[in-house]
Amino acid sequence: MTENIIVEDSKKTEARLLTNSKKIILALQHLIAMFGATVLVPILTGFDPSIALFAAGLGTLIFHLCTKGKVPVFLGSSFAFIPVILKVKEIYNGDLAYAQGGIIGAGLIYIIVSFLIKKVGVERIKKYLSPQVIGPMIIVIGLNLIPTAFGMASENFLVAGITLGIALLINFKGKGFIKQLAILIAVFLGYMISLKMGLVDTTVIKEAPLFAVPAFRLPKFDMGAIAIITPVVLAVFMEHLGDITTNGQVVGKNFVEDPGLNRTLLGDGLATTVAALIGGPANTTYGENTGVLAITKNYDPSILRLAAIFAISLGFISKVGTTLNTIPTPVMGGISLMLFSMISLIGIKTIKTNEVKFNLKNMIVMGIILLLGLGSGIIESKFGITIGIPITESVKISGLSFAAIVGIILNAVLNRK
Template sequence: MSDVHSTEYNFKLKDALLGAQMLFVAFGALVLVPLLTGLDPNVALFTAGAGTLLFQVITRGKVPVFLASSFAFIAPIIYGVQTWGIPSTMCGLAGAGVLYAILSVLIRIYGSGMLRRVLPPVVTGPVIMVIGLILAPTAVHMAMGRTGDGSAWLVPNNTAMIIAGVALLTTIFASLLGKGWIKLIPIMLGIAAGYATSLILDATGFTAAQQAAFDPGQLQNWTAPALISFGKIAEAPLLEMPKFTFPTWNLEAILFIVPVAIAPAIEHFGDILAIGGISGKDYVKDPGIQNTLLGDGLATSLAACLGGPPNTTYSEVSGAVALTRSFNPAIMTWAAITAIVLAFVGKLGSFLNTIPVPVMGGIMILLFGAITVIGINTLVRAGNDLMLPRNMAIVAIILVFGIGGMSFDLIIVKLGGIGLAGIVGVVLNLILPCKDCNEPLPDEVNPSGPDHHTDL
């Protein structure tokens, strides 16, 4: 077996290009999170690379995974940045990483089954749904050419809908019909198609004509005769220190964001099982799920301490590992090094910031919808009867509290949104009587039992 196909850590210069290729697979999703949330893409690149290296230290270089920007935190980051600013939001995200570390300690004490008992699908499913749905209006506003809160026009509506539609449809068809590497990078292709469409609309004069005839109504008009300007790219230095942002203490942000970590903590199990199935090794036992979860958490806290989005194991990179059969964990070291080097390219961040808002809006429509569907699928695959009073109460309260905007003003902090929904779900699951609470659906409805939905 060659060094590339071996599961043993073997760091060699000849694997640098393969590592860069792995980063390319992750690149679209990696930079999408900071672009959607207002964070710095170059910082996200740096923290993805640094987080992956830290993960490898914690797991003793045994797991071939790459850590980068987590989609699960997009909604709370956007809300946090708008409400408290980036430094306070980073405090909450650092707390999410600490929760991972606490869970890893509990797993060492009580075993991996502990998470399933405290956080069953009846809690995690609706929490994931809330994450996807709470900022659905933001996606629609951006796809229509407005700011995320809908208060001002950035792009005329007709122009925006064309661009968002191209980006959205390209992403969908690349995911459905793509072969090989194409299927691994649908988001990147969608962004590229939307960007190319924007350039064409600018070059043909369509953008200027639409802007000249545009009626903004009662909203502020921040539109321009061109969608893309390369002036800032020309002004940006080739090499530049990433714009790190350090956290400031904010208890309210911690209580709002930390419960969001419940969902990705559960998903972490699936990711580690998946990469283990791909490489033929049981990483749950060695280096141990408690160590992989600790590595994920510390990488998230490290990212937050520098102003980057939380990290998570990337499924698309695992797919690339399966496709290339590159099981050597050292390849991910090269991917991390490449990410860190690119983080110091100043023109890269400036280029990414030229992407028009409707491009990201089109992607967000699919992204937030997909997160919601994942939450629904979590409930469906569990096979529990949601009409049982206990299950119905937990799911209903999580959804209404999260989507409806319920909040409580405590003595020193205000708790609401996703954070409140997650905390309430966990508490209800622990205190409500559990007689037959996880009873599967009747045979006539679900004839194959809980595993019937495995292939959905």
């Protein structure tokens, strides 16, 4: 009798170990899927990759707390904020603390919108953020970033071209999980080629300690920086709605209804606010991890929480952050050309998927957003006409931010019925 109990207990222990082992493997898979994009944003903008990893993990846990642990989502660094972060960085002499202040403003708007949605309902909010407004905004985000990527690639077109070619090859020809790793593999191989060519300084990696507390940094607040960054919320709101809807379709549940869009937005807003408070970039829900869910068919949210704990742990491994900082600029330039082009394609897909009618009113709205978002700088330099809303003597709402405001108002007027 005793022997049977021991054997049964042993089988239960083995089953638990097997389950836990599977969870760890699946969590590592999610970590790999989010890793490339999450560290790419801080590398491009100047934030600390270690803090970005820590903030992504912490933000994911905050999100799961807000959504009652029901939504299998991972939060990572947001690409939509890159152009406005770079703009603020340029205006404030490289001081990213002011960008943090602007990101906190964006996070707080998310939180306010989450309470608004709970009170008035999602449909009333969505009608002001229609696809003919959001699609062109996303296109502007991507196209405005391409010159930056090209400038990075120009430091060594050979390395950039090889990195870009590998990423495109895997993206178009790869299958399953390998396709999910296109960015990571391309950056790794680009790094290895750069290492052989003597483009990488490995001294700093050797000198870096194995473990270290990330250099957390407090934000600084200025109305100019806040005015530049916060309008991006208009674009990322639709990105969030799309990600949550897609995630629900993969899992087979309606997360917009349960736990509710107000809760998912609250989680996203709090995660972004906390990330900026400690010195990291804005967070957003990641489609990469939804892709992993679709491949594995395992929708257990606790696996995403385990991946979040791994991300937090990675933030304290100093050699990881130091190694990431040694990735040559042309490698990141090559991969960025693909990523930023894909952002613009998402904008086009938004217009197509939502079957936007190409009538005169919608054409005017989309054309004005594209003109102001892409051409305001050219118009100012060629004709001396100032386009934007002045905030301070040196700062004004312009480019994407101004285009978004004008587009929403114009669309509300022309399509009021």
